[in-house]
Amino acid sequence: MIIDAHEDIAWNMLAYGRDYTRSAYEIRQQEAQTHSETPRYNGQAMLGYTNWLQGQVGIVFGTLFAGPARKRNPERRVPAYETPDEAHRLYRHELGLYHRLAAEHPDKFRLLRTRQELNAHIGQWKGAPADAAKPIGLVVLMEGAEGVRAPDELPVWWEDGVRIIGPAWVGTRFCGGTGEPGPLTPEGDALLRGMAEVGFLLDLSHMDPQAARQALETYPRGVIASHANPAALLPQSRSNRFLPDDVITRLAERDGVIGVVPYNRFLDTAWRRGDPPLPLSKVVEHIDYICQRTGSSRHVGIGSDFDGGFGAESTPEGLDTVADLQKLAPLLHARGYTNDDIAAIFAHNWLRKIREVLPSAAA
Ligand SMILES: [Zn+2]
Structure with missing residues (x-):
């Protein structure tokens, strides 16, 4: 099984x-037939129920995401927020979409909110043939916490199924973020205190390194980076989106896991849409870097971010849909990784983190 930590x-x-109850190919066809603008901005769809199933992607961290209006491309009429109240409405709406997806298509999607639900899900996947239809498990991750109006509403988000929160996307009122450096603010400190009290897993992705370092020192519960590549392999980039070596080391010391993103521009920042695709071995280089840096295969996984602002035309050679993530296995083998290492990278590392954060169901 593969667990993908960011979609x-x-x-x-x-x-x-x-409509992710369909396949990525059906979505592409439908968008082509309706002359949709979506592929131009968001790329060719890589996700879809049959593709998850085909790639044995049995668990996905499904995000709640919205951006501020100030960062919206004026040509695109996508939803965006001006105020925390507006952000709250968008994030609540998206959470409702996951609940609806699971309620209306229980054969295809299932929310994983407790250890019991996780264990039953794993049991079903282990017990069924690889090609048998089964639901994809969703762990809800809030990306950019502007939808949280005040820490006192964190228990409600938890109650409704959110288990992981990343405070930043661009800068937020909680901390510096991508392209907008800065530390944790007093509001950010209060958010992390509230998150720790309830029990959330903290996602450092998009946090400015300064804020990430502060959080690594103070956040007492589990810490991950759901989708972030090592900065050391992108020396020509001046972006604060990538993880400096000291943050990688500290994350590993905190038993964290880092999801490598198979997006060409995160593998080689000189790459532009329309350029030839990068070789798939680039993804293995990023995985291997984290393993070498931290001394084991325990702290790396996949956080594809597929359909998150890019599509199949912006991923390495051979990655057409999410199912193709399985092609990383032979490349890792060739690089000396054992079956156990690959199982750790594909699933067990993320499984360890979600086992820690998911509560036992109330009796
Ligand atoms: Zn992101």
């Missing part, structure tokens, strides 16, 4: 009307 499923449903 903006609800955002694509909300902003682009993508």
Whole structure:
């Protein structure tokens, strides 16, 4: 099984009307027939129920995502927020989409909110043939916490199924973020205290390194980076989106896991849409870097971010849909990784983190 730690499923449903009960190919066909603008901005769809199934992607961290109006491309009429109240409405709406997806298509999607639900899900996947239809498990991750109006509403988000929160996308009122450096603010400190009290897993992706370092020192519960590549392999980039070595080391010391993003521009920042695709071995280089840096295969996984602002034309050679993530296995083998290492990278590392955060169901 593969666990993918970052997919903006609800955002694509909300902003682009993508129907992920279908296959990525059906979505592409439908968008071509209706002359949709979506592929131009968001790329060719890579996600879809049959593709998850085919790639044995049995668990996905499904995000709640929205951006501020100030960062919206004026040509695109996607939803965006001006105020925390507006952000709250968008994030609540997306959470509702996951609940609806699971309620209306229980054969295809299932929310994983407790350890019991997780264990039953794993049991079903282990017990069924690889090609048998089964639901994809969704763990809800809030990306950019502007939808949280005040820490006292964190228990409600938890109650409704959110288990992971990343405070930043661009800068937020909680901390510096991508392209907008800065530390944790007093509001950010209060958010993290509230998150720790309830029990959330903290996602450092998009946090400015300064804020990430502060959080790594103070956040007492589990810490991950759901989708972030090592900065050391992108020396020509001046972006604060990538993880400096000291943050990688500290994350590993905190037993964190980092999801590598198979997006060409995150593998080689000189790459531009329309350039020839990068070789798939680039993804293995990023995985291997984290393993070498941290001394084991325990702290890396996949956080594809597929359909998160890019599509199949912007991923390495051989990655057409999410199912193709399985092609990483032979490349890792060739690089000396054992079956156990590959199982850790594909699934067990993320499984460890979600086992820690998911509560036992109330009796
Ligand atoms: Zn992101």
